[in-house]
Amino acid sequence: xxxxxxxxxxxxxxxxxxxxxxxxxxxxxxxxxxxxxxxxxxxxxxxxxxxxxxxxxxxxxxxxxxxxxxxxxxxxxxxxxxxxxxxxxxxxxxxxxxxxxxxxxxxxxxxxxxxxxxxxxxxxxxxxxxxxxxxxxxxxxxxxxxxxxxxxxxxxxxxxxxxxxxxxxxxxxxxxxxxxxxxxxxxxxxxxxxxxxxxxxxxxxxxxxxxxx
Numbered sequence: 001x002x003x004x005x006x007x008x009x010x011x012x013x014x015x016x017x018x019x020x021x022x023x024x025x026x027x028x029x030x031x032x033x034x035x036x037x038x039x040x041x042x043x044x045x046x047x048x049x050x051x052x053x054x055x056x057x058x059x060x061x062x063x064x065x066x067x068x069x070x071x072x073x074x075x076x077x078x079x080x081x082x083x084x085x086x087x088x089x090x091x092x093x094x095x096x097x098x099x100x101x102x103x104x105x106x107x108x109x110x111x112x113x114x115x116x117x118x119x120x121x122x123x124x125x126x127x128x129x130x131x132x133x134x135x136x137x138x139x140x141x142x143x144x145x146x147x148x149x150x151x152x153x154x155x156x157x158x159x160x161x162x163x164x165x166x167x168x169x170x171x172x173x174x175x176x177x178x179x180x181x182x183x184x185x186x187x188x189x190x191x192x193x194x195x196x197x198x199x200x201x202x203x204x205x206x207x208x209x210x211x212x213x
Contacts, residue, residue: 063159064158066157066158066159068154070153070154070155071152071155072148072153073151074117074120074122074145074148075145075146075147075148076102076117076143077146078113078143080111082139082140082141083111083112088110091110091112094112094126095112097129098123098125099123101116102114103115126143130142156168
């Protein structure tokens with residue numbers, strides 16, 4: 001609509017505000033905000049809009065995340081003394097055995113290094129190749145691949161309603177509040193002689209109404 005009295009009053013982020021032209025006052029107000037409906041000449045609309053808060057545990061329409069994945073952080077250890085005993089061809093074969101090119105071979109020194117640790121997908125192709133070169137079970141392995149303890153790579157992609165960092169920090173805040181509540185209730189149970197304690201209505205959270213009003 002070209003009605004000057006209608007304009008967006010709030011945006012989910014500064015990026016959205018800039019993309020929709022709110023920062024450029026030279027643009028018409030019709031170009032700002034998210035278009036809900038388009039009206040033709042002489043048309044009008046009468047509607048009642050209700051904003052309903054919720055969480056994605058109740059209904060997927062409240063989920064701001066489209067993709068969330070995690071991967072273990074690889075821990076790659078090379079045995080330099082064992083690598084020194086390899087031939088030039090074996091070093092080239094070892095580096096090429098990795099399909100994601102985690103390793104690199106320095107031309108001058110002939111040293112094998114870990115160039116892209118984050119690309120390791122734990123396929124163990126390099127481990128299998130190095131194991132085939134062992135002449136004795138007592139020989140030290142050329143490479144050892146494990147995971148870093150208590151560390152992983154977490155990736156979040158949102159639908160655009162919130163920034164990824166906003167989603168992650170908000171989720172951590174909610175988790176922290178739940179753990180603090182759990183700790184307090186455990187203390188109350190112990191002080192109450194092991195009997196159950198009730199939660200206040202404000203501590204129950206969202207009521208599951210199926211995602212509808």
